[in-house]
Amino acid sequence: xxxxxxxxxxxxxxxxxxxxxxxxxxxxxxxxxxxxxxxxxxxxxxxxxxxxxxxxxxxxxxxxxxxxxxxxxxxxxxxxxxxxxxxxxxxxxxxxxxxxxxxxxxxxxxxxx
Amino acid sequence: xxxxxxxxxxxxxxxxxxxxxxxxxxxxxxxxxxxxxxxxxxxxxxxxxxxxxxxxxxxxxxxxxxxxxxxxxxxxxxxxxxxxxxxxxxxxxxxxxxxxxxxxxxxxxx
Numbered sequence: 668x669x670x671x672x673x674x675x676x677x678x679x680x681x682x683x684x685x686x687x688x689x690x691x692x693x694x695x696x697x698x699x700x701x702x703x704x705x706x707x708x709x710x711x712x713x714x715x716x717x718x719x720x721x722x723x724x725x726x727x728x729x730x731x732x733x734x735x736x737x738x739x740x741x742x743x744x745x746x747x748x749x750x751x752x753x754x755x756x757x758x759x760x761x762x763x764x765x766x767x768x769x770x771x772x773x774x775x776x777x778x779x780x
Numbered sequence: 781x782x783x784x785x786x787x788x789x790x791x792x793x794x795x796x797x798x799x800x801x802x803x804x805x806x807x808x809x810x811x812x813x814x815x816x817x818x819x820x821x822x823x824x825x826x827x828x829x830x831x832x833x834x835x836x837x838x839x840x841x842x843x844x845x846x847x848x849x850x851x852x853x854x855x856x857x858x859x860x861x862x863x864x865x866x867x868x869x870x871x872x873x874x875x876x877x878x879x880x881x882x883x884x885x886x887x888x889x890x
Contacts, residue, residue, distance in 0.1 A: 674787035674803050681797010681813055687790045697797055 675710065691726070709743060724761075731765075791826055807842070825859065838868075840877075 711726035737754035802818035827842035858876035
């Protein structure tokens, strides 16, 4: 199974593109664009703008997210930033601060907080 | 899923930037920029690294272009292609590997 794993001690700063899932257990800063899944695992920290198919947050996520399928913030996950997604799941015990835009055809005001 | 899987840049992933860490790292995809590791860096077959590398040990099985500064050892495996400067106290070059560039063998720490 092809997958990119950014382990606990790893710090990646920069731009990531690709077509396979990424699992972040360490630290990721910069920009991510992929067609697949980005998982911010427990203990993982992401400071990045993400464009992806699916984003799952169990760690700490700072940045704006645009997904074509869904965003999931799991129990214990903390997410700060704006979300543009057709489907959103937020579990009990998750923390979120930011704007959510679920209307993909536009027409929403995009005010910064 | 969180414990036994090594740090990996998958074959279809492209990173431009800086990677630092203390665990072994496998590059199966493409990395451009800078890599600083306390452990071993393995550029797998099909992997492509265009970077300045500082690591304990570097094992090349794929493509490399740039500078390597290894604290212990560099291994150029069969079918690897390396271009650039390598600084290391110990090196292994296997038959069938390709290397163009300068090799500096720093033996002061041996």
